[in-house]
Amino acid sequence: MRQRRGPQSVSGGRIYCPCVWSRGVDGPRHDNNQQMKNVMGRSSRTTSHSAAVVVLCLSVLLLANVVIYLYVDSLYQTNEPFAAxxxxxxxxxxxxxxxxxxxxxxxxxxxxxxxxxxxxxxxxxxxxxxxxxxxxxxxxxxxxxxxxxxxxxxxxxxxxxxxxxxxxxxxxxxxxxxxxxxxxxHPLGSLLNLEGVLAKEQHQKHDTWQVRLRLAIDYVSILHYLHNSPAGRRVMCDSNSLEKTLSQFLLTSDFHLVVNDLDALPEVDVARGLVVKCGHRELTGDFVAPEQLWPFKERFVDDLMPGYDEKTDVWKIPDVTWFLMGRVAGGDLVHFHLFEIHKQCKKPEPELRPSAQDVLKVYRSVYSSMVRDSAGFRDML
The missing domain is CATH 3.30.200.20 (Phosphorylase Kinase; domain 1)
Structure with a gap:
C-alpha cells in the first residue's frame, strides 16, 4: 500500500485534520463517530492553545517595540536636547x-x-x-x-x-x-574633530545615523535657543565658513553638542531697528546667506552694507547637517526625509525661510519616525 502522509506544520510536525484521523504513519482510516468526536475535541483544544500562544508572543513583541520606540522618541520630544x-x-x-x-x-x-x-x-x-x-x-x-x-x-x-x-x-x-x-x-574637543573621534575604536559604536542625526537636532536646538534666548534674539556671527561654524561647538563625552564660543553674538530686534552685520569686511562664498553678500556693483563700503537677521543661521543648517551625517549607513534616507525643509532653508528671500523652531520640529519628527520604522513598529501593525 502506498504511504499516505498528512499535511505538516511549520515546525515539521503533523497538524490535525478534522476529517482524517491517523493512528500511525500508515495506519488505516476509522469512521467511528465517537473517535471522530474525540479527535475533533483534541484538535479544537490544540488549535485554541496554539492560537493563544501565538497571540501572546505577538503581543509581547509588539509591546517591546512600543516601549523601545516611546523611550527613544521621548529623548527628542522635549524642549531640551539632553540633561546637562x-x-x-x-x-x-x-x-x-x-x-x-x-x-x-x-x-x-x-x-x-x-x-x-x-x-x-x-x-x-x-x-x-x-x-x-x-x-x-x-x-x-x-x-x-x-x-x-x-x-x-x-x-x-x-x-x-x-x-x-x-x-x-x-x-x-x-x-x-x-x-x-x-x-x-570637554575632552573630545570641537565639532571639527567629529570624524576623527568616531574613527577611534572606542567610539565606532556611535558612528550611526541615530547619533549623527541627534547631533544635528542638538545643533538646531541651540539655534532655536539663541534665537529665543533670555538675552534677546541672538545671531551666530562667527559662522562665515563651515569650519568656523563647527569650531563654535563642543562635542560632549555622551555625544551631544554645546555651544562654546559666544564672542560674536549680536542681538536682532526689528521693532527697535536692531539688525546684524557680521564683521566689517565683505563676505563671500556659498556658505553665507545671500543677504550677507555685498549687493552692489561698486566697491564694498561697510557703512552701506545692509543689515540682516537670524535667518542667516537658518540658511546654513543644511550644510552643517550634511557634514554631521557624513557617509554613515542610513544617512541617505535621512537626507531624503529632510529634503523639503532644507529646500525651504535655502530660499533666497530670508522672510520665506522657516524659523529654527520649524526646522527643529521636522528634525524631531524625522528622527522619531525613522526610529519607529527601524524598530519594526509599523511592520507589527
Missing amino acids: SHTGCPPQHFRMITMKNCTPWLQCSQVNSEVRRLKLIGQGVVKKVYLAEWRGQKVAVSMLSSPVYLEDFLHGLSMLQALQAPHVVQLVGFCLEDHLLVTEH
Whole structure:
C-alpha cells in the first residue's frame, strides 16, 4: 500500500485534520463517530492553545517595540536636547558631572589660587585656551589674546553669564582683572574633530545615523535657543565658513553638542531697528546667506552694507547637517526625509525661510519616525 502522509506544520510536525484521523504513519482510516468526536475535541483544544500562544508572543513583541520606540522618541520630544550636569543649580552656580553639589562661580582669588594650568590646547584671534585643573576636575581656562579684542572677550563672557543652559558650555568662573574665564572641559574637543573621534575604536559604536542625526537636532536646538534666548534674539556671527561654524561647538563625552564660543553674538530686534552685520569686511562664498553678500556693483563700503537677521543661521543648517551625517549607513534616507525643509532653508528671500523652531520640529519628527520604522513598529501593525 502506498504511504499516505498528512499535511505538516511549520515546525515539521503533523497538524490535525478534522476529517482524517491517523493512528500511525500508515495506519488505516476509522469512521467511528465517537473517535471522530474525540479527535475533533483534541484538535479544537490544540488549535485554541496554539492560537493563544501565538497571540501572546505577538503581543509581547509588539509591546517591546512600543516601549523601545516611546523611550527613544521621548529623548527628542522635549524642549531640551539632553540633561546637562548643572541642571537644577541656582543662578551663578555650576556643577560638573562628578560633583554632588552646586558651587558658586569661582572669583579672582579662587581662580588664581585653585586653578592650575596644564597646557595650551587652542588659540583663536580673541582667546588662548588652556587645559587646567581645579580640585581634581578638568577645566578650560580662556585668556584674552590681545587688548585689541577686549570688547569681544567681554561680550563673550556676558553671553556666557546670561545664557547658561544645557545648550551652552558651563561657566565655572572668571576674573575680569586678569581677563580670563573658566569653563567645563570637554575632552573630545570641537565639532571639527567629529570624524576623527568616531574613527577611534572606542567610539565606532556611535558612528550611526541615530547619533549623527541627534547631533544635528542638538545643533538646531541651540539655534532655536539663541534665537529665543533670555538675552534677546541672538545671531551666530562667527559662522562665515563651515569650519568656523563647527569650531563654535563642543562635542560632549555622551555625544551631544554645546555651544562654546559666544564672542560674536549680536542681538536682532526689528521693532527697535536692531539688525546684524557680521564683521566689517565683505563676505563671500556659498556658505553665507545671500543677504550677507555685498549687493552692489561698486566697491564694498561697510557703512552701506545692509543689515540682516537670524535667518542667516537658518540658511546654513543644511550644510552643517550634511557634514554631521557624513557617509554613515542610513544617512541617505535621512537626507531624503529632510529634503523639503532644507529646500525651504535655502530660499533666497530670508522672510520665506522657516524659523529654527520649524526646522527643529521636522528634525524631531524625522528622527522619531525613522526610529519607529527601524524598530519594526509599523511592520507589527
